[in-house]
Amino acid sequence: xxxxxxxxxxxxxxxxxxxxxxxxxxxxxxxxxxxxxxxxxxxxxxxxxxxxxxxxxxxxxxxxxxxxxxxxxxxxxxxxxxxxxxxxxxxxxxxxxxxxxxxxxxxxxxxxxxxxxxxxxxxxxxxxxxxxxxxxxxxxxxxxxxxxxxxxxxxxxxxxxxxxxxxxxxxxxxxxxxxxxxxxxxxxxxxxxxxxxxxxxxxxxxxxxxxxxxxxxxxxxxxxxxxxxxxxxxxxxxxxxxxxxxxxxxx
Amino acid sequence: xxxxxxxxxxxxxxxxxxxxxxxxxxxxxxxxxxxxxxxxxxxxxxxxxxxxxxxxxxxxxxxxxxxxxxxxxxxxxxxxxxxxxxxxxxxxxxxxxxxxxxxxxxxxxxxxxxxxxxxxxxxxxxxxxxxxxxxxxxxxxxxxxxxxxxxxxxxxxxxxxxxxxxxxxxxxxxxxxxxxxxxxxxxxxxxxxxxxxxxxxxxxxxxxxxxxxxxxxxxxxxxxxxxxxxxxxxxxxxxxxxxxxxxxxxxxxxxxxxxxxxxxxxxxxxxxxxxxxxxxxxxxxxxxxxxxxxxxxxxxxxxxxxxxxxxxxxxxxxxxxxx
Numbered sequence: 001x002x003x004x005x006x007x008x009x010x011x012x013x014x015x016x017x018x019x020x021x022x023x024x025x026x027x028x029x030x031x032x033x034x035x036x037x038x039x040x041x042x043x044x045x046x047x048x049x050x051x052x053x054x055x056x057x058x059x060x061x062x063x064x065x066x067x068x069x070x071x072x073x074x075x076x077x078x079x080x081x082x083x084x085x086x087x088x089x090x091x092x093x094x095x096x097x098x099x100x101x102x103x104x105x106x107x108x109x110x111x112x113x114x115x116x117x118x119x120x121x122x123x124x125x126x127x128x129x130x131x132x133x134x135x136x137x138x139x140x141x142x143x144x145x146x147x148x149x150x151x152x153x154x155x156x157x158x159x160x161x162x163x164x165x166x167x168x169x170x171x172x173x174x175x176x177x178x179x180x181x182x183x184x185x186x187x188x189x190x191x192x193x194x195x196x197x198x199x200x201x202x203x204x205x206x207x208x209x210x211x212x213x214x215x216x217x218x219x220x221x222x223x224x225x226x227x228x229x230x231x232x233x234x235x236x237x238x239x240x241x242x243x244x245x246x247x248x249x250x251x
Numbered sequence: 252x253x254x255x256x257x258x259x260x261x262x263x264x265x266x267x268x269x270x271x272x273x274x275x276x277x278x279x280x281x282x283x284x285x286x287x288x289x290x291x292x293x294x295x296x297x298x299x300x301x302x303x304x305x306x307x308x309x310x311x312x313x314x315x316x317x318x319x320x321x322x323x324x325x326x327x328x329x330x331x332x333x334x335x336x337x338x339x340x341x342x343x344x345x346x347x348x349x350x351x352x353x354x355x356x357x358x359x360x361x362x363x364x365x366x367x368x369x370x371x372x373x374x375x376x377x378x379x380x381x382x383x384x385x386x387x388x389x390x391x392x393x394x395x396x397x398x399x400x401x402x403x404x405x406x407x408x409x410x411x412x413x414x415x416x417x418x419x420x421x422x423x424x425x426x427x428x429x430x431x432x433x434x435x436x437x438x439x440x441x442x443x444x445x446x447x448x449x450x451x452x453x454x455x456x457x458x459x460x461x462x463x464x465x466x467x468x469x470x471x472x473x474x475x476x477x478x479x480x481x482x483x484x485x486x487x488x489x490x491x492x493x494x495x496x497x498x499x500x501x502x503x504x505x506x507x508x509x510x511x512x513x514x515x516x517x518x519x520x521x522x523x524x525x526x527x528x529x530x531x532x533x534x535x536x537x538x539x540x541x542x543x544x545x546x547x548x549x550x551x552x553x554x555x556x557x558x559x560x561x562x563x564x565x566x567x568x569x570x571x572x573x574x
Contacts, residue, residue, distance in 0.1 A: 102443075111440045119443040
């Protein structure tokens with residue numbers, strides 16, 4: 001049996017006395033569509049930050065394709081093929097949309113240290129950026145500054161940047177957060193069309209998106225895995241209903 | 252208008268970009284009495300340009316940039332006075348390298364920090380180097396500095412003359428070469444990447460960029476350029492003193508850059524020109540109060556022209572286009 005795309009073993013994180021992740025054992029299979037859900041403050045984003053290396057884990061292991069990446073810097077993990085989007089949009093707001101994508105591709109291609117030829121002369125990077133924007137339906141906005149785009153489209157730029165890194169594993173942190181429902185349909189379409197060979201972990205509050213997108217669901221509560229299973233198992237799990245799906249009232 | 256490396260823009264040199272060089276040539280013929288001031292302005296443009304590279308493009312905030320000017324200046328002085336090496340280009344290369352090496356070494360330590368900590372560390376390093384310059388008088392001449400720096404005639408022919416013509420031309424040529432290189436750099440993928448770091452460092456990490464390493468590279472380059480400015484200063488004035496290592500110089504160059512416009516290559520041109528001409532005029536009119544005038548100018552800029560003088564020009568131009 002081949003190693004999962006991404007795996008954690010007894011991953012823990014403590015901020016002083018506060019435990020925000022306790023012994024998380026998690027497997028993301030190759031090509032999976034996996035959702036991570038849980039109430040506010042369950043530690044979902046913390047978990048993603050540990051996976052990407054933005055936050056060091058207190059203890060435990062992170063394996064990427066079987067390789068231990070626990071001690072690796074964030075940039076090195078990205079280079080190996082671990083991509084992410086941010087819950088709160090994190091873009092180069094004053095730069096053109098195209099450049100937002102191109103900067104990532106330039107890193108991937110290792111041209112960022114080239115100091116002599118103009119960036120604009122790297123046609124392959126420009127063309128590839130453009131191709132990703134076309135996939136997102138953003139071709140017409142390529143030369144606009146990101147901050148002049150509506151929020152829903154900014155979320156799409158996030159995804160375009162992540163795809164530009166050609167990730168093997170993609171972590172989507174609430175891709176539709178803050179997007180009005182009229183625009184979120186577009187994001188759903190994009191998610192459905194993501195390349196099948198990328199293993200995807202999505203964090204999402206919107207249960208419609210979760211149940212339409214995910215083949216497996218992990219429920220995180222107070223920093224620990226409550227249960228993991230197929231969507232129908234999760235939907236029918238009494239514990240999940242109690243803590244999360246609103247039987248006891250939603251916050 | 253694109254001012255930075257961009258995958259979507261272009262990097263052609265615009266007509267307006269010839270202006271500084273036309274002005275530099277015009278000054279040579281029309282204002283022969285001002286060539287020594289002109290040379291000093293060229294040197295400060297060079298120095299400001301080096302600061303712009305790290306502050307304006309990469310977002311590294313520093314109050315200690317004078318240390319690199321000083322090391323370049325002292326390197327040239329020591330080569331001439333202590334070692335009798337008077338070749339102008341040898342001094343230039345050695346001073347620039349010395350400064351770059353110091354930039355690499357100090358940057359390796361301080362660039363691991365950011366914001367206020369970084370600012371304090373740049374101050375601390377400047378203070379330390381100043382004190383070394385003061386105490387190591389066997390090498391640096393201490394408080395007296397090193398007078399009597401000699402520079403051989405360029406190509407064995409062109410000597411520094413009384414009217415500062417050779418010095419002026421020399422400074423313009425060096426500035427031109429450095430400007431060309433910096434411009435390439437800024438419009439390159441490297442420049443685009445630096446802008447990315449300035450705009451959103453966490454995002455650059457997530458894109459797989461080893462940010463610290465990148466900052467260290469640009470810091471070293473900037474130090475090397477500031478070192479060139481230092482060498483020119485020593486060569487043109489034929490002496491070097493502790494004043495080049497002071498906070499005041501580090502503050503001056505920061506003010507010049509803010510005045511001209513941070514993060515634009517020509518902000519580094521406009522700032523020193525306006526600042527030093529204002530200083531020159533005010534110093535003649537009000538010898539005791541000239542810094543008052545400079546202060547007022549700066550207050551005006553930070554309140555009413557946040558992007559510096561060039562930012563203001565842009566705004567006015569934009570208003571002209573859309574009535």
